[in-house]
């Protein structure tokens with residue numbers, strides 16, 4: 001029996017050839033240098049920070065080169081599929097600004113001309129490629145049972161040989177076509193393996209865009225390419241899909257680096273141009289117990305799940321800025337100089353992406369978030385906070401949104417200026433920073449009096465101020481001058497230099513007087529600008545608050 005006949009026996013219904021598929025999925029009409037890349041998750045529905053990093057990186061490179069970024073669902077391992085997994089991935093990434101030009105857009109619809117983008121719907125396409133290999137004698141059916149495979153392994157362990165299905169250990173490699181046909185007709189179960197043409201004692205140089213050239217032994221394993229369920233393994237699907245979808249760059253996590261010699265081999269065995277590869281290092285953290293670096297773990301580390309950022313209320317753009325900061329050298333300096341630019345304005349380069357695991361530090365992320373939030377306009381910030389509170393703090397949401405102008409004014413204190421205020425690191429912080437502005441929450445008070453803490457003196461200062469000095473329509477200079485007059489009239493010193501030289505001549509300074517007002521109005525000893533706070537509270541509220549003391 002010829003190879004051709006064997007191929008027809010195994011795949012009688014596969015009539016299309018590789019050439020047919022090449023016509024259906026022609027070379028993309030894109031400019032020189034355009035990057036076509038993809039994000040290729042299993043439909044587990046779980047978007048984690050590593051997934052965001054990989055997809056964010058891919059989308060940036062595609063966008064910057066006017067290329068294509070597409071989503072491919074790798075569901076050949078049916079055990080990993082969950083209900084609505086595809087939409088969960090799409091929505092989860094979308095929330096963090098990652099969108100696709102092609103691929104599924106929900107559980108049932110797809111856009112793009114290079115589909116299907118769901119691997120389980122591509123069975124026939126893979127089989128056409130497998131059939132092609134069988135015709136050429138470059139693949140063969142393997143009938144080994146799990147038990148036989150285990151025995152091969154035991155033998156290899158005993159001989160201290162490399163583990164795997166290769167060379168003389170590859171039992172089914174040399175079965176005659178007639179023998180194979182007989183066993184297939186006999187309904188013996190089988191899978192299809194690659195007939196590897198690699199020699200483990202020879203070297204192959206593979207290129208990674210981030211790491212440069214890497215030398216490996218050639219692959220001599222006769223890996224499985226088609227499983228018993230008729231679906232391909234990851235390696236074979238990678239070859240077929242990335243070839244037909246005309247991917248130029250495979251951007252994926254570095255757990256796949258060791259598969260490079262095999263992937264080079266697969267493309268070369270078909271005579272296809274090998275795509276470019278860029279392997280992304282994982283995110284890492286300092287382990288609290290050992291103090292050493294370790295990979296972020298989906299199981300152990302809450303910061304792996306995107307829900308972590310939602311619950312804290314860290315703006316998605318801040319997460320993206322942080323990822324760019326820790327993975328791309330040069331980005332942080334650029335961003336400090338161009339804080340108003342978009343991330344996409346930075347020219348990302350593969351060779352500037354880190355080769356080793358990037359340390360992921362939630363505190364640093366919050367700092368980036370703090371800076372980012374400080375640059376938002378009060379109106380936009382109001383909307384973001386409202387959305388956050390609606391989901392996570394209904395009670396404060398009602399209070400915060402009762403009077404939009406009032407809340408926006410609070411957020412606007414020391415904002416939209418050269419050195420804006422940076423008290424909000426994430427939306428979860430907001431209540432803690434501004435609660436005292438709301439009468440509903442101005443209860444059960446714990447005043448943080450400082451130097452002046454005698455209640456009768458405090459009352460005297462407050463009464464004097466409101467009766468003789470406070471005027472709602474005063475501008476800031478007038479307001480401050482009146483504070484000085486109050487200070488002097490009560491025997492305190494309004495000139496800080498003078499006070500430092502002769503502290504004993506006075507009861508205290510203007511700083512002590514304004515602290516009394518600050519604490520009386522907010523209970524806190526540190527707040528944003530007091531003049532602005534008083535303006536927003538208005539005279540009635542000020543009197544009400546003074547009267548509480």
Ligand code: GLU
Pocket residue numbers: 039040041042074238250251252253
């Ligand atoms: N489905 C593979 C994974 O989740 C994709 C790897 C790749 O991007 O090629 O690891």
